[in-house]
Amino acid sequence: MNIDMIRAAAARLDGHARRTPLLGSPFLDEIAGRRVLVKSECLQHTGSFKYRGARAALTALDPATRARGVIAFSSGNHAQGVALAARELGVAALIVMPSDAPKLKIANTRALGAEVVLYDRATEDRDAIGARLAGERGLTLVKPFDEPEVIAGQGTVGLEIAAQAAAMGIERAEVLVPCGGGGLTSGIALALEAEAPGFRVRPCEPEGFDDTRRSLAAGEIRTNAQMTGSICDAIVTPSPGKLTFPIMHRLCGPGLAVSDDDCLHAMALAFTRLKIVIEPGGAVALAAALWHGDDLTRETAIVVASGGNVDAALFREALERFG
């Protein structure tokens, strides 16, 4: 896992992934007490950064393997990223999704051309279902984060941040990244190590699901006590990955944790001040920059808004309470 893989992924994504804008507002700067810039990956294809890693992974497969098709487990953003990348490359995608996943995400994944197999989280074994289907059809598994080519794809966000910040004359910054399994966070950290050594990555998580923050503090992998109960569904994972954790441990500053209400408030402010739609899990970094500034140390905070796939009802609630 190194910078050359990220650069190679960027070359394969060129002309396919969107170079998302780095947005800001004087009104957000005033709240945060520092300059805040928002890397708006909610504007990426399929509404999240996951498309990058999916397309990077699929284009890294040898053609014969890829032609047999791919399989992924996901309740949401990774599913849509793999489905779109597979469709673009003309290969079959089978996505194993929990039957209680948001209906819109299931419908979107199907509409993007993937075959969706639903399973019951309470009674069925996802891995067994996946292994059986993969074996029968010769499908290749595309893991959501603990996979070098996926990390390389997500790392292209870091290359873009480095270039966009350099164009603005920014040499030192903290880069706050929503962190689930750590694919995006570790990829960005590797990219910035090479391209913007004055930048430091800070992983951000929901309170009570701060496995990465605790793992970084302990120096070894820690696990969340529970897997449900956060509105930040997209970034709730049991623990950081075996590949991603050592990278984060080597390169990242301490983790930050924010409340669900902080996320809803950040979503409402992104609506009012930036005109972008962020989902709760995608808003943890912005929330940390706005209301945990005492834990930051640099004049500029670059935050990644990692996705925007939020149900209308929850977005309305955010606007009603904080708009």
Add this chain to the structure above:
Amino acid sequence: MNIDMIRAAAARLDGHARRTPLLGSPFLDEIAGRRVLVKSECLQHTGSFKYRGARAALTALDPATRARGVIAFSSGNHAQGVALAARELGVAALIVMPSDAPKLKIANTRALGAEVVLYDRATEDRDAIGARLAGERGLTLVKPFDEPEVIAGQGTVGLEIAAQAAAMGIERAEVLVPCGGGGLTSGIALALEAEAPGFRVRPCEPEGFDDTRRSLAAGEIRTNAQMTGSICDAIVTPSPGKLTFPIMHRLCGPGLAVSDDDCLHAMALAFTRLKIVIEPGGAVALAAALWHGDDLTRETAIVVASGGNVDAALFREALERFG
């Protein structure tokens, strides 16, 4: 008024105005029955394209004149654009706003450093107030649309559309533009005449406030029967301008008119599929592309989403009804 003025404005805006992304979604293409690309000017500074014309106009003034300050009449987007451009250039801005303008827009304009003078639409004469204050202080009036340098600034949207579409290999398209007084529409039409002759501009308006559509059909300026009663407040003007109408008459195809409900529905789809926030007046072009496709003639519709300054309550209504 010519393409050289637009190119000069683009040079003055370089590094200041955002080059906003051209977004799309297969889900929108399916509804429209053609390819739809959205030039997302809601992501521009101050949440609308108006910043471009304001900064272009202010930077075109000779320094001594500019140093005395500027004045503008506006209930919203033009006010914020002028306020920000003036602050960036270090000159005073006085904005005359109706006392019933949205509180958020008044607050934003003040927060951007402008002095705001409120007047009562029912009992006071805006022009008399403005003329008195401008005379006392030597301020220069920045008109909202019927002003060559403002048209040139808005025309930079057209230059970007031409370049972004060319990079995607698009040679023929209709370009749907929300139209109030016609500054944005005429500026884009002039830019595309020079840079993308296979493109044709179509002005879009709310039903019942389709002065430009009727003017184009009649070959002379027509006026709206009323000035209130649309949710598309940002683009309700009495008539197209004396400068903008001849340009639109020479270069634009027939106008399109959409209902308020079409706008709300388009706003909800932009939320779900593009993750951007559009205000009602900024959504008329997207609404026309989605539901008036029978009136279009080309395979690709490029629509301008001209602004995103919508109150949370109205956005929640759009999501509740159409999300």
